[in-house]
Amino acid sequence: MIVGVDEAGRGPWAGPVVAAAVALPDGGLPDGVTDSKALRPARRAALAAAIRGCAAVGVGQASAEEIDALNIHWATMLAMERAVAALVREIGGGRPGEILVDGNRLPRWGWRSRAIVKGDALVPVIGAASIIAKTVRDAVMAGLDGECPGYGWARNQGYGTAEHAAALARLGVSVHHRRSFAPVKARLARG
Template sequence: MSGPDRGLEAGHPAPVVGVDEAGRGPLCGPVVAAAVILPEGAVPDGIDDSKKLSAAARAALSDRIRAVARVGIGMADVAEIDRLNILHATMLAMERAVAALGIAPGMVLVDGNRCPRWAHPSTAIVGGDARCLSIAAASIVAKQHRDAMMIALDAEFPGYGWARNKGYGSREHCEALRRLGPTPHHRRSFAPVAQAWLAL
């Protein structure tokens, strides 16, 4: 099966923006979205769905993408996730990522089955990170950005294994949650965290 290409970007008015997020499933930390406009030429080789890449490959590709592409990063923090729910917080992060580009998009291609409620012409593409090059690039940038944040937070809040699990509900993380209790970076609206709060 071939990897992502620019076929789904063809025929749309420029600039075409690819958008994807990282961090919907973890128990802690923000949800991060990236918006990417790839140049016509000099696109780095090896761009693929971020989940198919090693951490080292993602880090290298993220640097190479950011060196040649226009990139916007948007986030929704833990308080916003708990107040809005993860779906609406993800839409907010995507809105912020596109706004951070500082340019009006001709078309926004969003990974998933829905787009934020915005004024931009846009279309949702299920499995877009495996099919569309600009969305795949956004998936790499978003994941790398969020992973770096979680590694930095791990140094601040040791014991939960965030440098390894990136905030997902691994056995190590869940056991630490029960033992150490939640941090300010945990999502209180997520069941394992809510249970740990009640146990305090």
Template sequence: MTSVSSSASTEIHTLVAGVDEAGRGPLAGPVVAAAVILCPDGIAGLADSKTLSFARRERLEAEVRARCRFGIGMASVEEIDAINILQATMLAMTRAVEALGLEPGEVLVDGNRLPRWRYRAQAIVKGDALHPCISAASILAKQERDRIMRAAAQEHPHYGWDRNMGYGTAEHMAALRQHGATALHRRSFAPVAQAMQR
């Protein structure tokens, strides 16, 4: 899938990029990653996206997009099913860094795994709570993926994706059993495969 990037007019003097992903666990939809190089004076209020309200994430996302350099990368459902979710996540992260449009001097990645890439990098467990650049990336990745799933919910209203974002909630599982899988469901995930066999 394609990646998008943007850079603010503010001069960027540090080339440390934070990277995080959204959507490893859901049963449907792509996995989305973001890479962010913060603006020199930083952004107040950054935190792990999971701890922030929707309104706060929305405000911070707008500020990050306006003032920082960022890249968004995705791996499609087809790619997830072909190479597995871990490798698809690594692919999305690589695409996000490549979409920055410049080469960072160091990449800080949330979690305990790194893609196989040419960048100097560190994997940092709970990095989204420790490093503002990773926090910013977590916000962009979650917001981007949530928009994708809310749009998909308009075409597939049975599954509640505008509320569960593709995760295997009771509502989603009941709809999967009743209506079957869509093209956005990850067929390599056991609950989807089992529902398709009914």
């Protein structure tokens, strides 16, 4: 079994980092699977549904608190470990033959794996994981937007847009902000 792993949400000022693991199905993946950032939201959503319809999927997250405690790199690795563990549970305990991870670093796990720079655009199963991770994280941020209105998270997904920066200055730091990230840390210092 070949598994692709990717994450979404390393750069935002708020919310979790989300990783997805997708097992390459025998029949292959839907046409058009690539890096989620290269897709319009409607196409990304349609592909996410198609991927879930044909492949086993696992999703893992690391919270803003875990990001602050570990740093974004190790929190991302934790989310990836959780995604693969969720995938293994989904498939009833089967072992991945090889895990292909987007980027240049691997989690500290016992699985046979390779890091592939720009893998989300080059390897369809990593692109599939990219699409799942992005759609899940976008949905999480839309939910958090309802919980903490005013920051525009349904539109900016917690990234450092002008809208988010103005809201951070006006409303202060929420429980979902990453306190270790410079703009949030600066706002906390101002009180």
